[in-house]
Amino acid sequence: MADDPEEGMLSWDETVFRDEHVFEIDYVPEVFQHRESQLQTLQYALRPAVRGNRPLNVMVRGPPGTGKTTAVQKLFGELGGQRGVRTVRVNCQVDSTRYAVFSRVFESIFEYEPPASGISFKKLFGQVADHLVEEEEVLVVALDDVNYLFYENEASDALYSLLRAHEAHPGAKVGVIAISSDLDLDVIESLDGRVQSVFRPEEAYFNRYGHDELRDILAQRVKVGFREGAVPSDVLNQVTSVTVNAGDVRVGIDLLRRAGLHAESRASKTVESEDVEAMSEEARHIHLARRIDGLNDTERSLLRVIVDHDGKRAGDVYEAFSDETGLGYTRYTEIVNKLDQLELIDADYEQLEGRGRSRTLRLAYDADAVRERL
Numbered sequence: 001m002a003d004d005p006e007e008g009m010l011s012w013d014e015t016v017f018r019d020e021h022v023f024e025i026d027y028v029p030e031v032f033q034h035r036e037s038q039l040q041t042l043q044y045a046l047r048p049a050v051r052g053n054r055p056l057n058v059m060v061r062g063p064p065g066t067g068k069t070t071a072v073q074k075l076f077g078e079l080g081g082q083r084g085v086r087t088v089r090v091n092c093q094v095d096s097t098r099y100a101v102f103s104r105v106f107e108s109i110f111e112y113e114p115p116a117s118g119i120s121f122k123k124l125f126g127q128v129a130d131h132l133v134e135e136e137e138v139l140v141v142a143l144d145d146v147n148y149l150f151y152e153n154e155a156s157d158a159l160y161s162l163l164r165a166h167e168a169h170p171g172a173k174v175g176v177i178a179i180s181s182d183l184d185l186d187v188i189e190s191l192d193g194r195v196q197s198v199f200r201p202e203e204a205y206f207n208r209y210g211h212d213e214l215r216d217i218l219a220q221r222v223k224v225g226f227r228e229g230a231v232p233s234d235v236l237n238q239v240t241s242v243t244v245n246a247g248d249v250r251v252g253i254d255l256l257r258r259a260g261l262h263a264e265s266r267a268s269k270t271v272e273s274e275d276v277e278a279m280s281e282e283a284r285h286i287h288l289a290r291r292i293d294g295l296n297d298t299e300r301s302l303l304r305v306i307v308d309h310d311g312k313r314a315g316d317v318y319e320a321f322s323d324e325t326g327l328g329y330t331r332y333t334e335i336v337n338k339l340d341q342l343e344l345i346d347a348d349y350e351q352l353e354g355r356g357r358s359r360t361l362r363l364a365y366d367a368d369a370v371r372e373r374l
């Protein structure tokens with residue numbers, strides 16, 4: 001058999017994976033290590049809900065891919081089983097207005113979507129609150145990626161309504177977990193004074209994982225996701241290094257999956273260093289892909305225009321943008337600011353000779369990499 005050229009090769013129906021699903025974004029890992037203190041803070045804050053009382057609010061912060069969403073999902077998984085507690089996670093990247101946030105809560109409670117138009121916010125809010133009071137349910141809302149509510153200038157209104165629900169509707173008990181991955185955004189400071197006075201949250205900070213923590217997490221994913229022996233330890237080390245540099249577990253998880261598929265395309269039973277190398281570039285761009293996915297058509301149009309006018313002055317870019325979309329300067333500036341906050345572009349002021357200050361718009365990524373994902 002030693003001479004068999006087929007040895008070590010995959011046949012067409014074989015795979016290096018045991019369970020490929022564990023590499024998908026909606027997978028909630030069974031083993032969740034290295035977040036004990038953050039989980040404790042969340043548990044402490046939410047415990048009153050189990051006893052029928054209003055929980056403490058929590059501000060969860062930390063860079064992308066540090067387990068914030070997963071921690072909340074894990075706790076919600078446990079809490080959701082308790083009578084009298086309703087948990088709702090809202091992805092503010094998708095639902096980025098107060099109305100959309102409450103629609104999501106409504107949908108979770110009544111199991112159908114509220115009519116898209118024709119129902120006022122007040123009514124929507126009233127129905128949610130009445131339900132909580134009548135059913136004696138405590139509501140815990142996680143506003144995931146809450147930074148997007150700030151970009152749309154909806155954060156103060158949304159939080160105000162949630163936090164003061166009990167004033168308009170006595171007996172309604174609502175707690176909020178606000179999750180932000182935008183470290184430049186001072187959430188509390190950016191809220192209106194009227195909201196600041198009622199939002200004094202507990203804080204849970206999710207720092208970046210260190211090298212060894214990342215290796216543990218990725219090793220665990222390899223264990224459940226790959227067949228035994230398919231990922232040798234030096235390959236795992238290589239994936240860990242790429243992940244440490246990116247600082248986001250997602251990069252490592254995505255890289256493992258892609259490297260596995262690449263190995264399969266070579267009909268190899270094991271993932272090798274060359275598979276990781278071939279796929280590293282793609283995995284590093286995972287943030288870029290995610291950020292672009294969250295943009296609407298107009299925002300994409302502007303990004304496309306900037307790709308073609310990389311490094312030009314804001315005024316010149318505006319002309320091209322307005323030719324294409326017919327939109328005005330105010331809307332244009334709002335979108336520029338959003339793309340800047342998302343770190344897709346750098347919009348920095350520069351002193352121009354004799355003309356005062358002007359902003360220059362530069363892509364934060366390689367133009368081809370952006371174009372491919374638009």
Ligand SMILES: Nc1ncnc2c1ncn2[C@@H]1O[C@H](COP(=O)(O)OP(=O)(O)OP(=O)(O)O)[C@@H](O)[C@H]1O
Nearest residue numbers: 029032033064065066067068069070181217249250
């Ligand atoms: N301690 C951990 N153990 C196992 N998997 C983890 C751990 N931390 C993060 N992950 C995984 O990393 C990925 C990203 O985690 P998660 O979505 O929770 O991060 P996040 O901090 O909410 O990111 P973002 O701010 O970008 O939304 C998920 O696939 C998650 O399963």
